[in-house]
Amino acid sequence: MASHYDVLIIGGGTAGIMTAAQLRRKRKDLRIAIIDPSKDHWYQPACTLVAGNAFSMKDTRRDEASAMPPGVGLIRQHASVFEPEANTVRTQEGRAYTYGHLVVAPGIQMNIDDLPGLREALATDKVCSNHIDPEKTRHVMTAFKGGVGEKKTPDAFVKACERFIYVENLDVQEAGAGAAASTSGKERGKRTDSTAKARPAKLSQNAELMRKLRKAFNIAKGEEEEASLSLIGQALRRLDPGFDPRSYGHASLSALVNALKDQLETRREEKGNTVMVRFRG
Numbered sequence: 589m590a591s592h593y594d595v596l597i598i599g600g601g602t603a604g605i606m607t608a609a610q611l612r613r614k615r616k617d618l619r620i621a622i623i624d625p626s627k628d629h630w631y632q633p634a635c636t637l638v639a640g641n642a643f644s645m646k647d648t649r650r651d652e653a654s655a656m657p658p659g660v661g662l663i664r665q666h667a668s669v670f671e672p673e674a675n676t677v678r679t680q681e682g683r684a685y686t687y688g689h690l691v692v693a694p695g696i697q698m699n700i701d702d703l704p705g706l707r708e709a710l711a712t713d714k715v716c717s718n719h720i721d722p723e724k725t726r727h728v729m730t731a732f733k734g735g736v737g738e739k740k741t742p743d744a745f746v747k748a749c750e751r752f753i754y755v756e757n758l759d760v761q762e763a764g765a766g767a768a769a770s771t772s773g774k775e776r777g778k779r780t781d782s783t784a785k786a787r788p789a790k791l792s793q794n795a796e797l798m799r800k801l802r803k804a805f806n807i808a809k810g811e812e813e814e815a816s817l818s819l820i821g822q823a824l825r826r827l828d829p830g831f832d833p834r835s836y837g838h839a840s841l842s843a844l845v846n847a848l849k850d851q852l853e854t855r856r857e858e859k860g861n862t863v864m865v866r867f868r869g
């Protein structure tokens with residue numbers, strides 16, 4: 589392995605590899621190397637999908653060497669000493685590398701013990717972190733039937749998204765949707781002595797859901813008495829990018845509306861497939 593590079597990158601994670609690939613795309617003549625001791629490259633963003641049972645953990649791993657952009661060297665060592673005045677990086681393995689430009693992208697270090705009690709809590713089957721063990725997160729979420737817990741994603745973050753999907757909804761099918769429904773939306777996690785008893789008997793008694801539907805309906809109907817289902821869906825997404833029928837136990841908006849027959853009336857237009865919706869009464 590040569591010991592001088594135009595660009596030397598510490599860390600062959602997503603950041604290091606993307607930087608190398610972009611630079612190579614712009615300048616094929618650049619001599620670039622990545623220093624990383626790991627044999628594995630983990631595509632961490634997909635871990636969210638693992639927790640949602642929509643991706644397998646083993647598929648987030650690749651051989652580090654196979655993730656290298658063409659023409660970029662891989663130095664399998666630990667960077668340990670920076671000597672910026674000499675444009676030099678030294679490695680634990682005792683080698684020195686010089687560079688024109690240095691990119692430092694070694695990721696983050698998880699310091700679990702800095703938060704007292706966290707390690708002990710993670711050892712139980714009730715506490716998990718997707719950043720530590722996405723497969724455990726999936727098991728904990730599947731087993732969660734209500735109790736203490738709170739959704740903490742700030743509203744501003746949800747509203748900034750075009751579409752926001754809660755991880756526990758990724759794998760919800762119509763038949764098995766009860767799990768999500770039983771702990772749906774903001775209801776999930778509210779402290780209750782008996783979650784089952786506190787849960788509304790009927791979906792239409794869910795005040796938060798009905799308020800959202802009413803608001804979206806009013807936007808979608810304009811001056812009319814009824815509104816098309818697709819316009820209601822669009823209005824819902826605009827009002828709340830995190831709105832998801834699966835949070836209420838239904839795979840689609842039409843299934844959700846059908847489950848609200850005591851409050852909503854539907855009719856299919858004679859021509860075409862448009863479903864029109866109106867509030868009863």
Ligand SMILES: Cc1cc2nc3c(=O)[nH]c(=O)nc-3n(C[C@H](O)[C@H](O)[C@H](O)COP(=O)(O)OP(=O)(O)OC[C@H]3O[C@@H](n4cnc5c(N)ncnc54)[C@H](O)[C@@H]3O)c2cc1C
Nearest residue numbers: 599600601602603623624626632633635666667694695719
């Ligand atoms: C569950 C989960 C979901 C996430 N979802 C998203 C998402 O949706 N979108 C998003 O943008 N981000 C997401 N992230 C954040 C994600 O971690 C980063 O986007 C991305 O993987 C970070 O890449 P990185 O290259 O900075 O770090 P890493 O992927 O951690 O790579 C760092 C590399 O540096 C190497 N290294 C460390 N120390 C040294 C050293 N001394 N010498 C040489 N090499 C060293 C390591 O071996 C490693 O290969 C998620 C993270 C997790 C855990």
